[in-house]
Amino acid sequence: MRNFSYVNATSIEQVPSLLGRSWDDAVVMAGGTDLVGEMKDYAAVPKRVVNLKSIEGLDYIRQDDAGLRIGALTTLTDVLENSAVSQELPVLHQAVSVIASPQIRNMATLAGNILQRPRCWYYRSEDFPCLKKGGARCYAVGGVNTYHAIFGSGPSYIVHPSDAAPALMALGATVHVHGPRGGDEVLMDDFFTMPEMNIRRENILRPNEIVTEISIPKPEANSKGMYLKVRERESIDFALVSLAAQMTVVNGTCERASLVLGGVAPIPWRAVEAEDYLRGRRITEARAESAAEAAVEDAAPMPHNGYKVEIAKNLVKQAVRALAS
């Protein structure tokens, strides 16, 4: 880890000026469970670390008629143990329950989870000056790409590691951002960015902006959700493939389906073709199968990760069946 200075922020308003115009100047830290690892591995070498946990009042879960508002500094444990989340947003509750370990969930924050940097072993290792670190190539191409992307077409083949993000996206959540010009709101669907837009980052945040809140609209009546996650090592692991599914089914007919895959693309990956296919259709075994096929229609696996296509397909099938019944 490179030496750095450390600043405790005391208000949201103060943060943009404490941060700089470049990611190399300063970064924010909340739970630190991702950032510290990045710094130890020299994937992040900031000159200054701005601690956000010293800001009061960013740790809350509030419920009103519109839905749920979760402060950026709310820990994953607090999200997991919240009764409104577990009762009304099972997709989020289940997603958070399979993140990392209890120890990490006690430290890590919800905003930090959706802002996680890639776990790609080329990105994380000091040995590889990869595209995402300003280098010339994505080492997953021609390398060992067992855990890499099956959707998107590069130039970087990282996968987005978050479990909370697919769930929040499936729920139609909004991210509240604060920057030098004040606050702004962005739909989760518009928050993440593909590598061709910005190779160095995975979302729209600029170096002097932070996330302050995530708000989740109240799910419509007859809407049900679930989160499925497949990991090689079940005790603690990132997803090989995960699926956040939220479906509105009335009398056996799907009115709306929101299906977001994790671990398969540089951003949480909305299975638009499957959603379109299901809308207005009566769910049958064969249609669950067809939806699953539609979800992976555009998959372009690399030499070592074709198995992810099969898993993604089966997860969509399982979720559609389960949520229709």
Place this chain on the structure above:
Amino acid sequence: MQQKMKKVKITIQEDGEPKEIEIEVPDTGEGGWGDLSKNTYINRPHVRVDAVDKVTGRAKYTADIKLPGLLYGRILRSAHPRARINRIDATAAMALPGVKAVVLPGDDPAVFSRECRFAGQEIAAVAATTPEVAEDALHAIDVDYEVLPFVVDEDAARDPAAAQVHGDRGNVGEPRVGEQGDIAAGFAAADVTLEASYRCQVQSHIALETHGNVCQWEGDKLTVWASTQGVFSVRGELAGHFGIPETNVRVITEFMGGGFGAKFGARKEGVICALLARKAGAPVKLMLTRKEEHLATGNRPSAVQHVKLGATSDGKLVAYERSNYGTPGVAGSANIPGAPYLYEVPNYRIEQTSVFTNAGPMAAQRAPGHPQAAFAMESMMDEMAEALGMDPIDIRQMNDPNEARRNMVAMGAEHIGWKTRRSAMPNAGTGRIKTGMGVGSCRWGGGGGRTQAECTINPDGSVQVKCGTQDIGTGTLTLVHMVAAEEFGLKIEDIDVRIGDTNYPYSGGSGGSTTAASVSPAIKGTTMLAKLELFKKIAPRFGVEPGELVASDGNVFVGSDPSKSMTWQQATAQLGDEPIFFHGQWLPGYSDSGVPGVHFVEVSVDTETGLVKVDRVVAVHNSGMILNPLTWASQVNGGVLMGIGYGMYENRIMDPATGYMVNANLEDYKVMGSTDIPEIEILRYDEPERGVIGIGEPATIPTPASIANAIYNACGARIREMPFTPDKVLSALAAVKEG
């Protein structure tokens, strides 16, 4: 009743030569440990004596050692899989405040080479006042490399046109051949012949405590706190390297966090630590990082085995042919056992080679070669059983020459319900999750020797036992207490035991499942003969022969007339001023070698995700006479878990394009977590008449094989490559579907 005596032959050193002599010792019957039912400690469960110290953090491991003025060492390692160092400039590093010493290739050509043959090879080192400054100093060293062609994949390395790891010597070592009978005739006599290839990956050791040392010089005397499996091997290597007498080197290992075969000798990091300490004129602590552990401290070599097996229609094995290779990295051997594993085959031919690659060198790892051999053989036995329409157990029993193992297989099968709960048809279940059951077996040697000990009985009744052996986490310290306390009829806490120090009597390295069988007979012999010396002083008081006295329950009395008795303290008070001091050694008759083991496994396979879950393991093991059933069971549990890790998760992944290990951490190199642990049941098959036999290694061998067989039974997919991850399971399932 007079204690029976017997003569035993022991080997002593005379003028530097081993010499066999005969001595007389008490005859304690078959197996050497007497009537176990009368014991207080031996063969009874006892919580390890340092358990509380360990869980409260009071136990000080090498990494916990703090000395005044201590510096922190770090090693600079090759940034390329194959390169030549043209120039190395540490000016900027030495200028950093807090940097106290830098050693460069020229400082010690025996440690550092300018020829880098793997990414991670040691090329220089620094010592600084904090670990952070030491790390900054590593980054400040400027190395000018001439980057050369490399090869990290064992299949690619076999190509004669591949980059050469060691000059023009060729990457493929001399074949080792083992043969018996006439394989052509054997296969001609076979009714069924099967051929298949099996692949085992490279496994890192992953000791909880990384390799490391603290070195302190005083003049030309060196004290080393080492995380080692062999304090005497560290002493010998350092004395030799620095050209000082062994008496000038003291190595201490009071507590140690695991080695699994990769911590013998000083190794490069030990020598480098001592070099830094000498150059800095201050003590240096050098603990390796997890990444360094993966890259440079050893691993279990890979194995690719092409196997051909022939059997008659009634299941008798008649011919076996195997050609296998694996990579030991830049050095060492990837050989596995050189005869058909476990089973009797009259005609066989085995040819094996080691393939050098530009990767970190192998080291012995818990049962070297055996898990690889067991995986291929036990998978093939199941494949043969199916081809012949036999039960996998029946074909094993028919061809297994080891009676104890046959009994153990029957015992485990009965316990797990092989006949009643297992479907003879693979893939019999319906639904997404399929369950199955599998079996796998092993053998291991063990045995003991090479241990001396000292015992002092003081006039106040206090007893001290010293032995240089180290407790690498297996419970050695506890068993020394138990053996001595049993012998003197005292309580465990009454014995002052000192181990883990080269200032104490010699004991060999803790490896090969030999420690218990080496240390316990030495402690038994030493304390037994020390006690006899005490009895010689007391016997006249009772008017009996020394052999008629018994020490039990804190008293010394005449065996045939317990009313003639005194307390232990009254007895030792007879010594006046002079303690009893006895230097003893390992004695034959208390230990044995050669054990079988069998694992039964139940798994669930999710046929839609390829995820395998190990639900239950029934481990049947045999250690002759078990000293401490609690620490013995811990060894079996640990072995089972390490075997599951090897079979299911662990895999050193080398990037063929760049030559780097991509998962040199504990996130992408996956070891099992606590909630992945299945139900483990341990069945004991006791043979107390054989004495003490080790358990560390056999407990890990058969796990991957039995998991593979259970997966097949569950879903009909035969996985011939480890680890059994979803990608492999799904592709095997797809192959089954396509027929």
